[in-house]
Amino acid sequence: MAKKKIFFVLAIIIILFTSILVEKDIVNKILYPRKYSEYVSRYSEEFGLDENLVYSVIKVESKFRKDAISHKGAKGLMQISDITKEWAREELNLGEINIFDPETNIKIGCWYLSKLYKEFGRLDLVIAAYNGGSGNVRKWLNNYTYSKDGKSLDLIPFEETSTYVKKITKNYKMYNKLYSKEG
Secondary structure, three states: OHHHHHHHHHHHHHHHHHHHHHHHHHHHHHHOOOOOHHHHHHHHHHOOOOHHHHHHHHHHHHOOOOOOEOOOOOEOOOOEOHHHHHHHHHHOOOOOOOOOOHHHHHHHHHHHHHHHHHHHOOHHHHHHHHHHOHHHHHHHHOOOOOOOOOOOOOOOOOHHHHHHHHHHHHHHHHHHHHHOOOO
16 A cells, blocks of 8 residues: 555656646747747748747847837847848848838848858857947957957957847757757
8 A cells, every 4th residue: 555655646746747847848938939930930041040049139139029119229029220221221122111010120130140140150249249230349359358369259348238148148048949859
């Protein structure tokens, strides 16, 4: 009789532990959604990006709110500035742009990330440039205070950009953990 009770208690513990693990992934997938997947998939592929990076940028930039506007005036899901919007209009031969349209915003954001990858070639530099500007990243790479080798940043002098790089990196790792087999 005692063996049956022990077996029963162990079975309950195993079931509870398993359900906690399963529900943890469910909760994490709610916290790390993949909204607008049709557009993220299309434009990530078109511009040679990892979808999970794009989702990470959208999560940090706007928390998936298509009508988001930053204190600096950047707009939409990927927080596109007016200057980047106009540059994209020329480069991509776009007509009238509604920057709050999710498809348009994601297309421009992916295009811009792709441009930054071509310029810098490293994820951390791309992320820093997306937030702090490519001109600043180039200056930092050429300054021994911030870059000992001119290829990587040892220090990011803008606290906002430094925090941004950490947030994107954390989110990117989580998206890869949750969705690496799926996306």
